[in-house]
Amino acid sequence: MELLKKRILEDGVVIGKDILKVDSFLNHQIDVALFDEIGKAFKEYFKDKKIDKILTIEASGIGLACVVAQRFGCVPVVFAKKTSALNLSADVYHSEVYSFTKQRSYNVMVSKKYLHQGENILVIDDFLANGKAILGLSDIIDQAGATLQGVGIVIEKGFQGGGDEVRSMGIDLKSLAIVESMEDGKILFREEI
Ligand SMILES: O=P(O)(O)OC[C@H]1O[C@H](OP(=O)(O)OP(=O)(O)O)[C@H](O)[C@@H]1O
Ligand SMILES: O=c1[nH]c(=O)c2nc[nH]c2[nH]1
Numbered sequence: 565m566e567l568l569k570k571r572i573l574e575d576g577v578v579i580g581k582d583i584l585k586v587d588s589f590l591n592h593q594i595d596v597a598l599f600d601e602i603g604k605a606f607k608e609y610f611k612d613k614k615i616d617k618i619l620t621i622e623a624s625g626i627g628l629a630c631v632v633a634q635r636f637g638c639v640p641v642v643f644a645k646k647t648s649a650l651n652l653s654a655d656v657y658h659s660e661v662y663s664f665t666k667q668r669s670y671n672v673m674v675s676k677k678y679l680h681q682g683e684n685i686l687v688i689d690d691f692l693a694n695g696k697a698i699l700g701l702s703d704i705i706d707q708a709g710a711t712l713q714g715v716g717i718v719i720e721k722g723f724q725g726g727g728d729e730v731r732s733m734g735i736d737l738k739s740l741a742i743v744e745s746m747e748d749g750k751i752l753f754r755e756e757i
Contacts, residue, residue: 565605565740568718569753571598572741578749582693582724583665590718591624591690602740604689606716607635609738613713615639616683619705621661621672621697622646625689628718632688642678644701646670653677657707659702664693664724674704681709692717692739695726702735719743720749722754 577585589595598672602753615636621644645652646661647670656673664668679685687701698715705712712735720727720739723746730737742754 565602567598567601568741571595571720572734572743573751576751578746578751582721582746584691584719584721584743585752586719594627599628602628602718603631603635606632606686606738606739610636610686610714610716610736613686614684615686615713617642617679617685617710618688619644619674619679619685619701620688621701624691628690629688632686632716636686640678642674644672644674644704646672648673657704659700659703659707662694662696664696672700672704674708676708679704679708679710683708684712684713685710685717686713688717689715690718692720692727692730692737693724695729698726698730698735698737702733714738716740719745750753 575588579585593647599711610657617639618633618641626643633639633641653675655676658671661670661672685705702712714736717739720742722742742752745752
């Protein structure tokens with residue numbers, strides 16, 4: 565998505581070897597007009613799929629999942645929770661997810677009330693790095709007996725390998741921008757085939 569790549573080059577900041585900071589438009593302050601374009605791009609890619617629900621993981625995926633859901637007839641958005649709470653049902657699907665940015669594991673949970681056997685699920689998230697978040701969500705979808713129809717990611721860091729692992733599992737993964745390298749702070753994108 566050219567608009568997104570241009571924005572990453574203009575406003576993205578490389579931290580160390582492998583963190584791309586895009587919090588001025590993607591995951592802290594949010595550019596709603598850009599989100600709308602992102603929603604359109606995912607709808608265009610997944611337009612032939614029947615989608616009953618969108619699944620994401622808190623926190624950064626939630627806003628994106630909502631704009632994508634609007635493009636699929638306002639299907640429900642469900643997000644996996646990273647911490648337990650008094651208002652979370654005890655009857656949950658759960659999976660262990662290691663957070664690359666927080667450097668710790670979470671037992672992420674989705675109430676059994678909100679994912680059902682036979683449902684067609686589109687997973688949406690802001691970043692794909694080592695792939696742990698997507699593998700955890702895929703595991704939860706399997707536990708529910710639902711079907712993972714595809715995964716939409718805004719920024720994949722191709723050099724961390726998670727995206728290629730997800731593709732090798734036969735999952736239909738669409739990343740709107742794939743960063744191939746960030747050496748010396750210079751962002752290079754993977755050529756699209
Ligand atoms: O492919 P992975 O290695 O799993 O990395 C990608 C995940 O990391 C980020 O979540 P983070 O844990 O930073 O939480 P946040 O959404 O609260 O920022 C991002 O939102 C993805 O969910
Ligand atoms: O803002 C972010 N930048 C990153 O490089 C990253 N990797 C996983 N999750 C991420 N979030």
